[in-house]
Amino acid sequence: AQKITQTQPGMFVQEKEAVTLDCTYDTSDxxxxxxxxxxxSSGEMIFLIxxxxxxxxxxxxxxxxxxxxxxxxxxxxxxxxxxxxxxxxYFCAMREGPPSNTGKLIFGxxxxxxxKP
Amino acid sequence: xxxxxxxxxxxxxxxRETATLKCYPIPRxxxxxxxxxxxxxxxQFLISFYEKMQxxxxxxxxxxxxxxxxDYHSELxxxxxxxxxxxxxxxxxxxxxxxxxxxxxxxRLTVL
Numbered sequence: 001a002q003k004i005t006q007t008q009p010g011m012f013v014q015e016k017e018a019v020t021l022d023c024t025y026d027t028s029d030x031x032x033x034x035x036x037x038x039x040x041s042s043g044e045m046i047f048l049i050x051x052x053x054x055x056x057x058x059x060x061x062x063x064x065x066x067x068x069x070x071x072x073x074x075x076x077x078x079x080x081x082x083x084x085x086x087x088x089x090y091f092c093a094m095r096e097g098p099p100s101n102t103g104k105l106i107f108g109x110x111x112x113x114x115x116k117p
Numbered sequence: 118x119x120x121x122x123x124x125x126x127x128x129x130x131x132x133r134e135t136a137t138l139k140c141y142p143i144p145r146x147x148x149x150x151x152x153x154x155x156x157x158x159x160x161q162f163l164i165s166f167y168e169k170m171q172x173x174x175x176x177x178x179x180x181x182x183x184x185x186x187x188d189y190h191s192e193l194x195x196x197x198x199x200x201x202x203x204x205x206x207x208x209x210x211x212x213x214x215x216x217x218x219x220x221x222x223x224x225r226l227t228v229l
Contacts, residue, residue: 037220043205043222043225044220044223045207045220046220047217047218047219050216050217050218052216091159095218099211099216104150104162104175105150107159108159109159110159
């Protein structure tokens with residue numbers, strides 16, 4: 001079974017509008033971490049935001065916020081006021097176990113976002 | 118702020134040759150990860166090291182080996198290269214205090 005599911009292969013958004021990228025996860029571990037990364041066409045993997053399973057507040061980093069709904073096992077990324085430079089592939093990923101668990105991240109298949117002027 | 122440094126950024130090799138990729142983690146990060154991303158794919162975990170010891174192993178071929186050195190930098194050695202090894206190879210580092218994990222810019226390997 002897929003541990004991380006990103007159901008939107010591609011998304012369009014108008015510049016300056018907000019957009020939500022969906023991510024659902026599956027784990028039986030009570031401690032885990034959820035990540036979002038941006039990968040532009042140049043290839044680098046840019047860390048955007050992190051949410052720990054025990055964090056009470058939704059994570060926010062500038063124009064990025066993570067809509068964490070634990071009961072629904074969803075961790076959607078919200079980008080406010082989209083900019084042309086936001087056009088990229090976006091990956092949701094999960095670490096099972098606490099931060100001290102140095103195991104792997106499990107990635108979703110990614111969502112390609114295109115921002116239209 | 119210092120980031121994860123990978124070298125070389127681009128590498129072209131012939132089949133059956135060997136290649137070595139290097140990774141310098143963020144200072145005070147004690148864990149290093151290696152990922153392989155094929156064209157149009159999501160990154161696949163290869164191997165990780167914590168405090169210079171292998172901590173987890175993923176889908177790393179037997180032709181590949183890696184280690185972490187006393188200064189925490191890591192090297193991924195790839196031998197008997199095949200066309201299918203052409204990919205973007207990422208190194209990432211983390212510290213167990215925050216849970217955040219940062220990637221380098223990647224090393225693009227092309228096998229001809």
